Amino acid sequence: MIDQPRILFLFSDTGGGHRSATEAIIEAVEHGFPGRFHAEMIDVLADYAPRPLNRLPQAYPQMVRSPRAWSWGFHALDGHRRARALTAAAWPYVRGAARRLVLERQADLVVCTHPLLNAPVLRALGPRRPPFITVVTDLVTAHALWYHHRADLCLVPTEAARDRAIAFGMLPEQIRVVGLPVSRRFCQPPGDPARLRADLGWPSDLPMVLLVGGGEGMGPIFKIARAIAACGQRCGLAVVAGRNARLRSRLEDQMWEVPTFVYGFERRMPQMMQAADLLVTKAGPSTIAEAMNASLPMILFGRLPGQEDGNVQFVVENGLGVWSPGVQTTAAAVVDWLSHPEERKRAAAACRRTARPDAADAVASV
Template sequence: MSKVFIVYASAGAGHQKAAEALFDYLKRESPSLEIRLLDILDYSHPLVKRLYSDGYIFLISKLPWVWYFFYRLSSYLGNHPVISLGNYRNSKAFCGLLRKENPDVVISTHFLTSSIISVFKRRALSPKPRLVAIITDYTLHPFWIGEGVDLYITSCAYVKEQLEKRGIESERIKAYGIPAKDTFYVPAQRNEIAQKHKIAPKEFTVLVITGAIGIGPIEHIVKALAGKAQVLVVCGRNKRLFERVSLMRLPLVKVFPLINYVDELMSVSDVVLTKAGGLTITESLAKSLPMVFFSSIPGLETANERTLKRCGAGFRACGVPEIVSTVLSLKNDPGLYTTAKENIERFRSQSTLKAIADELRRFTR
């Protein structure tokens, strides 16, 4: 029985959700594989784990310009040998697990794992484990590139082209898309789901996804849209935001805490209003929903915005008036809305989970 590790880093929810989606699919569809789901930060020094998780949230919410500075610096340095060696030395426990368990394949949804295993394989003078890097954004950060990566799986053809420009052979790159729960790809009955959640099924509906911590002028956006469209607000872990928006008691506005049925809310929505995280984009594409981006984190997310805007599947809006104007344009201009949906159909990946599973079977023969 072939042994497979699926490894993420619990810094930002998208890496973990992509790993979990693939893990669930493979457990169900590939029972011949022995599969483990791991958080690479559980094998790091506690201080490093806290810096990755809490430090990330602090920077993007309080000091986004500092985050952007580090993003630009890391883009310039790339996967420098000193950085890779530092990551490797900080993850001795994980490397010990690799030696003990000897997995055939490691699938990584975070560049940290790719960096560590590249050094591990070089020092062990071994081709094992085979390393599959799933790039969970719609742009390329140089940290993903490593000599130990056997296969890159990208979100779209654009990221594949970026890798090729950096010298990666085309045969080592597959533009299969980012894994998302297969429930996002299942056609759903709008009326039934609307009835379940007490949502008006015939109203033009805007789904506001605030991210795990609720960044952006959410309350002002909701106030401005109230009465012009039906608004569903997912507040994530931000309990204060949930309480404040709930107390507004605005017409056709429904508020949700952290939930595990975003796919259902997307099934009754017409537009997604969100920051440009890689997994939220993938889920919206799977549901064929045009996106309006706001308050994206400088760096990868703003680069994601540009990719989606370039292909015509997303719109960037700065400030509450422009957000409302863009949403109402999509509501009132059938031609604009239809064109965005058609662009999504051309751009989005389908059968991502199956394609990755088929590739994995070839790796483990």
Template sequence: MTAIEAIHSPRSRDISNHQQQNMAEICVEDSVKMDELLSSKQTRGLKILFLSSDTGGGHRASAESLAKQFQLLFPGSTYDLLDIVEKDGVPPYNSLVKGYKHLSAHPSQWKLVYNVSNSRAFEMLADAHLKLMCEKAVRKSIKSYNPDVVISVHPLMTNVPVLSCSKITKELGKKLPMFTVVTDLGSAHCLWFANGVDKMFVGSEQVKQLAMSRGKVPEEKIVLAGLPIRHDFAVQSENLGDRMSPEGKAYQQTVRQQLELPVIDKPTILVMGGGEGVGSLSHIVDAMYVELVTQGIDALIVVICGRNEKLRKDFAERDWKHVLNRWQAAKQRMGLTNRFLSMDVCGPQSVIPSPGCIETSGVTGSIRRMLSQGSLSLGGAYLTSLNGDIATTTDDKRDPVEEESGDVSESQGEEEAVPVEVNSNTSTENAGSVQVLGVGFVSNIAEYMVAADILVSKAGPGTISEAAALSLPIMLTSFLPGQEEGNVEYVVEGGFGAYCSDSDPMAIAEEVCMWLTDPTKLEQLSRSAKIKGVPYAARNIAQAIGDMTFDFLNESQKANHSS
């Protein structure tokens, strides 16, 4: 445990009286030095400049999570967010935001751009080009904010700002520190790893190894800290404790009551499409409804629809008996059974078997190859079989889910359990009682994750880190090629989830149902998630950066006084 973790971990409350007495004596003996330290850190807050861009919600969310902690730890602190690429960049970089929105909706194009840009040749070209064309403008922009510290949370905002901060330090005669907080989890783009930063904070061992091998960043400059997530998750993690304990389950029911969910004593599945709305939410929810009813599992499906009001209303008005009939008919026509793929029998050299889910450990090589080749999908066969059968299908890709801000919509779609009487395979006596609830804008996603037993989502690093912080098992359904492939690997290798392509929604549904009917499996997934979770990452990072920044300020003041 680091010094920062020791100070802020809840376990620090268990320090013995003898230890506390020794600490007090040390403080008394060192009172003069301590007073000087405290006075230097309490006279004012810090002026923080975050370098970020709205290419997905994760970068801004990380910056705001850190900003909140700076304000809590160093009262009076202020912050600004600056997109230097859009403001001071040159083509094609200054059209990054528009380009991201297009590419994230076209994964094959994204993969091409990502792979080309994540090469040594492009890295050298971009570094030289941006420094030559943009450095003076970037330096002027940074100086205009007069910050105490600069923090980059975006890969395109590292190499040039590092040079600019170094030049500003020489011009002003005082140190302007710069730090990088890498917001990727299982893998990271090469442009993250500018070597001149004072410290680089990473979220996983995988990214740490990349920083050292690709970026040649010295190990002493890298801090393995976890991804910074919102303060709500630390609060809820503290309140929840052990999710699987009687106390944890009691708190979960309390949160469900506070959220006014229609049921509080049934398994709850939370479905999210991600900040950019990538993922076939409608088909996934349909498939889960059908499988839960068919297997006789009582459950609540909560769908975060964001500003996609059409999708939310559609869930509220959907004819679920009709959905059940059509999906079961399609399943019978295709002769499909459970397509869960046991990776224990699929070694790195084996031929890729039939579509299904990726789960278990020790298969890193084959996971990455499968994801790159797209081997784990039905290629739309299931959806083709359904074509024309389900009238209530909504294109939810056009209207993104804004999970970072806003309130739960006042008008929430809630569907009463549908009596099932459809065919010889499903009897009303054995049918599960399933409700589907669509909600609009949410700012309290941490509470929804506490209320859930399973999360179904795309492979965004922030969402994965949030789920892990609350020991919530996660079913991944889609990812951005290249950038998010490593996140799938991180979850699967970490043993707290699985991956099923959203092109095979019934495979997703079958795996989720398997978890719900196997309490031992669900508990194992939850405990593995808890091991990976770092709910206090934002606080620890802010504390470390703040302390180092004040140290630099003190050194600069001493140097000026002596001169």
């Protein structure tokens, strides 16, 4: 029996987007080329990085709760020369871990979906190495660490990300614009909203607002939910608290002015997005891509400074939604959009035009 070619996927759980994009690509490989390849996912920081870098996945939720410090760190190290200086300085510290990784996890192709991993893994692999592909999971303002000149191919989600790659020293022939890979569950043809609502137990006679804060339930979700419910608008509200059990408990203990449905970590997000009329969320790239695939207009209430700044610009400039930071501003935007269904229809059409539901398949076919 001939051994299957091995594809090694390198990621880390600093934010949900790296894992979800990696899983979407593997899913597309298995769907498009069943039984042809052996795929392996490695959380490199958790499984190989030296201390304290190996604790970054657990520390990430707390780190992003300090947006000023995060913004300073992002911008201080963002730049072609600064990124190369950083990786050169870090090499003696991470060299042993990187070399152990490439020795223990030999592969015929390496796919990287995390910016911190490109430089050390490429250096550890040496000159006689397998092909190395970077898949960028930030929509626009991706950090310079994403773009390494020795990568064989850099797959980016938008034209703006391509321009940034060139500005950071990559050659045009190294870059392809493919979209942002998301699970096939988010790429299905539109379902019947009435049937979807019936399955979810949502009212059929009210516009539905879907409020999410990512898998960790981040941001002022409780305050925004209360402000939307109290705004006097005739609507229903679905709030996804993710893994944030404390937030879910607080939401479930409330008396609500409108029909309100509270969820934890939810596998039915594709159905919810297709059944809802409006999405209220932070500017995470995966959520934006999933909403575009569902033709769901969006109101953005927050963003992580640095890599998510461009996501806000992307949504607004393409007519996919609006930027409304602040609890009361967000609630006012919900009232405005629910009062103007024609604007929502235009935004939904813009989502359909901009969406790239074939992104994962495009990566798998490279």
